Amino acid sequence: MSHAIKTIEGITKESTQEMIDKSLEVYSEKAKKKRAPHLAPNDQASGSACVKSNRKTVPGVMSARGCAYAGAKGVVWGPIRDMVHVSHGPVGCGWYSWGTRRNLMSGTTGVDSFAMQFTSDFQEKDIVYGGDKKLKTLLQEAKELFPLAKGISVLSECPVGLIGDDINSVAKTSSKELDIPIIPCNCEGFRGVSQSLGHHISNDTIRDYIIETREFPEPIGPYDIALIGEYNIGGDAWSTKPLLEECGLNVKSVWTGDGEMEKIAATHQVKLNVIHCYRSMNYMCKVMEEKYGIPWIELNFFGPTKIKESLRKLAELFDDSIKEKVEAVIAKYDPIMQAVIEEYKPRLEGKKVMLYVGGLRPRHTINAYEDLGMSCVGSGYEFAHGDDYDRTSVEMPEATVVYDDVSEYEFEQFADTLKPDLIGSGIKEKYLFQKMGIPFRQMHSWDYSGPYHGYLGFPTFAKDVDMAINSPTWSLVKAPF
């Protein structure tokens, strides 16, 4: 594929490398050797990764990464609304991840929707004697107190794997006795190098325990699809699902934002999987392709340019009736999006943004900023793999800095050199950069706003970016005395 090479004035491979080298000066030789391959200037023409990724974090450098449990509970399993998700182990992990991702849910909490914190609250005696008995009892209690739950996931925290509990066996027995799917997920936080392995393990448990266990009662039609890797952050799925439906497609299930377990279990019947977050769910797309022959397509719902491109790419896979509907949808929203751009672009033109998010947004949102006249001058991921960085290369301007599992120190150094007008990253980074006087938006959680996906999301995104950069509060940072 050929892409127009984007350049940023003042940024060359040499200038970027110099900045990287400077940021590494503080490290010991050993740490420098480990960190250096994770930092590089982008080579846009190559279309391939310029950094190493998915490696162990260097101890002590202050990484923003989470763990496998976070990837399983927070990302893949947690958003399924009609299941009880048990954080199995000590109280903390579940408590810290309770309500902090903003994967919104329909339904009535505690009745048919469970945005709550369920835990086995391990005590010393559970560590000594094992927690399997406790698990068996708590599964009964969950079934009794929440009769409308469609299933229960058991998400292991570190101690469970270390003391050798057999949650798989408990899940199997209890599942039969209670007549409810109970999914054991061995996602202990020490496994792997980041959240990413938790995604993979969770995908595998969906493969092993859920998929094919349900069937849609109605006949399957040619336009039946599933939306994969859409987590409904700030209501994103409530923008993308109706958009796909407006294009004439039937979204039979969403994985897993505001998700329903039984519909996820019947997804093997759909005709196409549309994937948004490739990093966290490509595994199951590949499984469904191999096993059930379901093709999959990666789309991008950030910003009008990418949405339009994505919808047309999608239409190519269907007949003319869908193609016509897609064109009608584009024609309907184009002027609305144009009006948004006309309102905000004059205030944002030429502004520079740096990104550091999880596994998708560091590349997927770049064009949405460009729609507003902005440029991305640096981007990186907490837990991406090489294939993510391949995909990033073409989106980022030439020679801009790419950073993998960036340490707080490196990120601060880069921002200090590049002087971005906005940083889009996470809560741990937010206040550091705001203290430096740099406007910031949380790009994991949409900073308590959203949705940002789809045509419904772009006006909110544009408004938030404008609000962050142009807030009059920034002009008051420097005291007159």
Next chain:
Amino acid sequence: MANNLGLAVKPVTETPEAEIKRVAEWINTEEYKEKNFARTSLVINPAHACQPLGAELAAHGFEGTLPFVHGSQGCTSYFRSTFNRHFREPAPAASSSMTEDGAVFGGQNNLHEGLENAYTIYKPKMIAVFTSCMPEIIGDDLTAFIKNAKQKECVPADFPTPYANTPSFNGCHIHGYDAMLLSILQTLTTGKQVEGRCTGKLNLIAGFDANTGNYREYKRILEAFGIPYTFLADISETFDSPLDGHYKIYPGGTKLDDAADSINGKATLALGTYSTAKTFTWIKDNYSGKHVSMPVPFGIAKTDALLMKISELFGKPVPESLKAERGRAIDLMTDAHQYIHGKKFAVYGDPDYLLGYVSFLLEMGARPHHIMCSKGTKKLEKELQALLDASMYGKDCNIYMNKDLWHMRSLVVTDPVDAMIGDSHGKFAARDAKIPLFRFGFPIFDRVNLHRVPLIGYQGTINMLSTICNKFIDITDETCDNRHFELMR
């Protein structure tokens, strides 16, 4: 392949509306409450976190100190983001990032490499090490590991590296605070006791308290007395630093020299008897001067007791300014009593705060009807009961130890109250019960600036009371019919 549970394949079903309605009503019944309280193993919506979170808070309270979590790296991210969300401030902390091989070989290599990097990159004056689950389970020997780290020169031999074992499967965040604070003080004061020396200062410990306003309030009180002090584990600057265009990784905290010299203090006052228990026991045996452990001063009586104790320890009268402040607080209490008298409250939180809420409410003639501690003890239960027994407004109030916020939900929907007091996590139960939640606890994730509004002392009493009474008046204004919508309230 897909069906490891061997379940029968079934059609996708939708739960009928009538069934949802039935269950929605059922979870509000006495019958459900009984089932809910019969739980022995499942914990739902607990109101406590794990030990290392508290350890990190204590570490942030010292000058130039980098909290360092020995364990899986995800733990560190969880602790940091909790503080980021509550304070809306940076919370730098490092991790030894243990992975699978750590489970096999132990975490020493990770710890050593981590200490070396953290020391080199972030240039701390002290690194406070504490553990999460993994090293606790595999039995890492922190004492030996840290000794070896110094031998290997990962950090200089004289560099302070206090460390605490803070397993998450034991106690909760307040115990981690206690353990870390104890280790920091032990480390810094080693060899610093000087026979005959007295700093003339008061050493103050606030206990696990994530309200920066409280810290500033304590200082104001001591300054009004004119008493020199060392505030140990002082997070007020760390988590309330000015935005001036420069990021400072260590913006505040107790000066390490002052902390070291605190062992020669004139007196040491540990507030929060539950979150400073171990530290205080050690201080009593090791610190010069007098030692007092007291409750956190919520409400008038507990503030009076604190001021009288300070007065006694330093032989100084309670200053006029504080006497006047007391008078103003009492003035408000009498002005406002009619809006709170007899109102029923459900309160939950950490033991030290809980005791404070209860005595404050009883002073106002309000009823702490449901009192819940998600990590309590028999001792706490007794102490709470004694407070209730001492007041006619404590009659028929109920104490629930080691229950959670799903129990609390059953309580407030079956045996209603007018309001709840606690942290943000109670908002779900409060919404279901259609009552306001006063966010005085930790964490507060859904309101701005509340961590800066002091709750302790006379000023704190004024703040809590105006928040509560004005909210009740708002509710009257919002819900009354037109005939009763009046100018005056």
